[in-house]
Amino acid sequence: MTLVASVSNIVERLLPGALLTAELTVVGSLLAAALALAAGLSLTARAMPVRAAARIYVEFFRGTSMLVQLFWLFFALPAFGVELSPLQAGILALGLNIGAYGAEVVRGAVIAVPKGQAEAAIALNMSPGLRMRRIILPQAVVAMLPPFGNLLIELLKSTALVSLVTLSDLTFRAQLLRSSTGETLEIFSVVLVMYFVMAYAITLGVRGLERRVSRGLDVGGSWKTS
């Protein structure tokens, strides 16, 4: 077989796995974003118990290894009567872990919004919820996006771990193909390139998004009067 034919054959065999990897990235990042926002805002809350709970969540999931977390959800949790499918365990581990890192990003971005903004909102008699939604978050999001982009790539790379709890993602299919064909160099090179392409797509997407949210704000790029 020529190299081109062999590579395209490998790509074809791995494509369903790449699809699952993409799915895991999307669903995992939705969960992670929700958790990051909830925990990140809780970290800036005035009530001590709320802050403490969020702090414990963040330190716990940043302090232990994601693979250990995944294995715990998959192997140990059934002993407590909660049986998770590999897909559920995978999404949960990805979301919980990356969400903890994201929480710090949210906290940092919210704190970085100038104090005068919140004070102006209070002066305008806005409720705390409205203040957050209309004034603080739209400005904080601009600062959140670049680190969120990095975390999204971390999440994409971390999806490879789910192959170790029998989910047939890109890495899992590569292993299967390796044991059936033995073309290790071709297979793993193709897999690495496929991950790289997906990560690059994320980079481009986040860059586009950054341009969009910073439009009309006098931070980041150029200041425009409009």
Next chain:
Amino acid sequence: MWDWSYAAEILPDLFRALRVTVVATLLGIAMAMVLGLVLAIGRRSRRRVARAPAAAFVEFVRSTPLLVQLYFIFFVLPDLGLTLSPLTAGVIGLGLHYSAYTSEVYRAGIEGVPRGQWEAATALNFSARRTWTSVVLPQAVPAVVPALGNYLIAMFKDTPLLSAITVVELLNTAQELGSQTFRYVEPITIVGVLFLLLSLVSALLIRRLEARLAFNR
């Protein structure tokens, strides 16, 4: 649900495995620190032949999963005639992967050295090598030690991946114990607690180091 006597029984085995985890981390970070510095200097080289490959390596390694890189080293190299023990392959994988990250850390440190320092070295007619070793690096490296420490912790938390290439480290041992007794709760929980404790303690030490470095300046 939780059996204390079983937990106590497996603890010695887990501590023995912890030693492998720690050894892999220390060797891995040593490699990452050396290779990262080489990459950082390479990326600032005047020659494109040094700059471009260093930049490409960093970008590619940072965009692909460590697990697949480990598989690549463990399964592909033997086909090319280079057979490595699992632990060696694991250490090389960790070292290569994290060198891409540490090179960025060094880069930040190098960029933090004032321009006047380079100019002074030029004025003194220092060679490129002497400029690096006696002017730039002595100022750039201490400044980034805490950041390197954070990657030490990150690498420590990535060592469980070595279980996938059959290194008998902490998580692998826990799984092995679990499959013998069909009790996974105790071994995996203990592993989690050990990771949490060690990374929290290391984070504390790094914060202290950071404070001391800031104080000395």
